[in-house]
Amino acid sequence: MSNNTVRAIADRQPLSQTGTKKSEANPAVSASSTASPVTADGVASGVGRDQKQAPRSPRPKAGKKNMSMFLRQWHQRGGLFAFLFMGWLGISGFLLNQSASWGLDAIRVGSQTLMAMYGLHPEVPDSGYKQGEHWLATTTENTVVDGHVLNAHIPSPLGFAAVNIDGSQTLFVATKDKVTVLDTDGRVIDELSDYLLPVGAVSALGTTSSGEDGASTIVVKGERSYTSRDGIAWVPLQDDSAVSWSQQTALSEGIKSQVEPFARPTVALEQVLIDLHSGRLFGRVGPWVINTVGVICVWLSISGVWMMWRANKRKTSARRR
The missing domain is CATH 1.10.287 (Helix Hairpins)
Incomplete structure (x- = not known):
């Protein structure tokens, strides 16, 4: 065959064969086209298989992480x-x-x-003690005498009396174990207890008129009754039928209004x-x-x-x- 005929046959070969020949002629292109696929993390699966990868720290379990949070x-x-x-x-x-x-x-x-x-x-008492123009009322925390609150509360009084001593009114408030002496402004003058009293326990307090001048005297009752003009010297009282014993009485609305501020x-x-x-x-x-x-x-x-x-x-x- 002539040279022209051989060239014409070579030009008629299929493109697939031509591409194969070209790839065989250029091995670098063939290697790049058949490279290993890339994984999701961007690293070729076939690259560096012989190299040892660095160990990764284990991830904490979901349960432990949730518990900590x-x-x-x-x-x-x-x-x-x-x-x-x-x-x-x-x-x-x-x-x-x-x-x-x-x-x-x-x-x-x-x-x-x-x-x-x-x-x-506030609990305003309905009853108290009255002696002439003087009165006494007790609340839960205070003792009020003629509108004046005492510095020392006298709880559960048994009686209240007023007598004239040396030309001035003196007030007496009795409890079971003592008798408190006051002036008309509610100031404490003295407290009689123990050996200063003729009785061991006071059960009642009252007043009586005795003597030629008819002056009032204070009377305390315990095992028996004793009387005194000044609260210091006591003498037995043989007959106490004439004694005006102190008893509780209803308080007027005017007195209650004076007691209310001290009843809080x-x-x-x-x-x-x-x-x-x-x-x-x-x-x-x-x-x-x-x-x-x-x-x-x-x-x-x-x-x-x-x-x-x-x-x-x-x-x-x-x-x-």
Whole structure:
């Protein structure tokens, strides 16, 4: 065959064969077209198979990760809830420890709002004692004589009397174990008790007119009756039928209006601190709130220790690698 004929046959060969020949003639192109597929992380699966990859740290399990986050979140929430209560419990506890030295047990609080929380309201007495133009009434915390409140409360008086001693009116208030001597302004002059009284226990107090001048004398009754003009020297009274014994009587509305300002209840500041510290001041709900705060504090302690233990465990594992 001539050379022209051979060239014509070569030009008629299929393109697939031509492409094969070209690829065989150029091995670099063939290698690149048949390269290994790329994986999702962008690294060829066939590249570096002989090289050892660096070990990766194990990922924490989903359950443990969720538990740690759960504890951390609720630890923060519980701490925020208990913050105010724990602060108040600490302050009130400190004040209670210093109550005696700071005199908090002697301070009285009379706030109407606070008294309403305690369920306390003013209670004006309906009855009292009257002797001439003088009168005496007692409330829960105060003793009022002629509109003057006494510095020292006289609870449960047994009698009230007024006699003229040395030209001036002197008032006597009797209880079971003593007799208090007052002036008309409600100031305490003296207190008669023990050996200053002729009887061991006073059961009644009264007045009687005796002597040529008809002056009134004070009479106390115990095992027997004794009389005195000045409350110092006592003599037995043989017949006490003429004695005008002091008895309770109904108070007028005018007297009640004078007693009302002194009938308002008060509570010791120390007791308020105790009730606030325990939550009893807020009724039935208060103690449960304090109990909840106590449970939360226990929870904070346990969860805090657990999270610290987990953190130390992770640090130790990381150092060993």
